[in-house]
Amino acid sequence: MESADGYSIFNLASGEIRCQVGGLQTAQQNTREGEAILKGRWDDGRWYALAGSPVPRPMLFPRPTMGLPADGVAVLRADNVPAGTRVRVDRGEWGPIDDGVFEFVTAIAGEYAIDLEPPFPFQHQTVRVIAHAP
Numbered sequence: 001m002e003s004a005d006g007y008s009i010f011n012l013a014s015g016e017i018r019c020q021v022g023g024l025q026t027a028q029q030n031t032r033e034g035e036a037i038l039k040g041r042w043d044d045g046r047w048y049a050l051a052g053s054p055v056p057r058p059m060l061f062p063r064p065t066m067g068l069p070a071d072g073v074a075v076l077r078a079d080n081v082p083a084g085t086r087v088r089v090d091r092g093e094w095g096p097i098d099d100g101v102f103e104f105v106t107a108i109a110g111e112y113a114i115d116l117e118p119p120f121p122f123q124h125q126t127v128r129v130i131a132h133a134p
Contacts (some may be wrong), residue, residue: 002020002040002041002043002046002047003015003020003040003041003065004021004040005022005041006021006040006041006042007020007022007023007024007026007027007037007038007039007040007041007129008020008021008022008037008038008040008041008042008044008049008054009021009022009027009030009031009036009037009038010035010036010037010038010048011034011035012034012035012036013034014048014112014120014121015048015049015050015068015080015100015121016044016048016086016121017038017043017044017047017048017049017066018035018044018118019044020041020042020044022059023073024037034082036049038053038054039077042054045057045123045124046058046089046123048107048120048121049076057120057121057122057123057125058121058122058123059122059123059125060078060085060116060118060122060124061078061079061116061127063127064125064126064127064128064129065127065128065129065130066127066128066129067129067130067131067132068104068106068130068131068132069131069132069133069134070106070108070109070110070131070132070133070134071107071134072105072106072107073105074105075103075104075105075127076103076104076105076129076132077091077101077102077103077104078101078102079100079101081097081101081102081118082100082118082119082122083097083098083100084096084118085097085102085116085117085118085119086116086117087102087115087116087117088114088115089112089114089115090112090113091097091115091131092125094117102116104129106129106131108131109131109132109133110127111129111131112128112129113115113126113127113128113129114126114127114128114129
């Protein structure tokens with residue numbers, strides 16, 4: 001739990017957490033049709049509600065930092081990437097992933113920041129890739 005104090009309001013259909021508030025009365029006053037209340041303040045970027053309970057939002061990559069040989073052959077790969085996911089490398093242009101696969105290959109040693117914005121319920125994440133000389 002992010003914080004035991006307060007409440008989170010979430011969408012019953014999707015589980016997406018809309019906001020966090022301090023008191024139960026405030027939560028009840030701000031809950032719209034099709035929404036419900038969770039005890040505790042749950043970070044909407046990391047959690048969602050499934051069957052009325054908070055669960056971590058899934059991630060495409062399990063770790064925030066990954067290593068890769070900079071040999072132009074080794075591949076950092078994610079399969080089953082949801083349709084609608086956007087990706088960019090080192091704050092470049094955003095591009096779509098429309099075939100369900102993300103691959104990153106480099107022949108240049110260095111650090112790369114890969115931003116991934118998959119659709120809900122997946123977490124948006126930045127993966128730091130450290131490409132090292134082979």
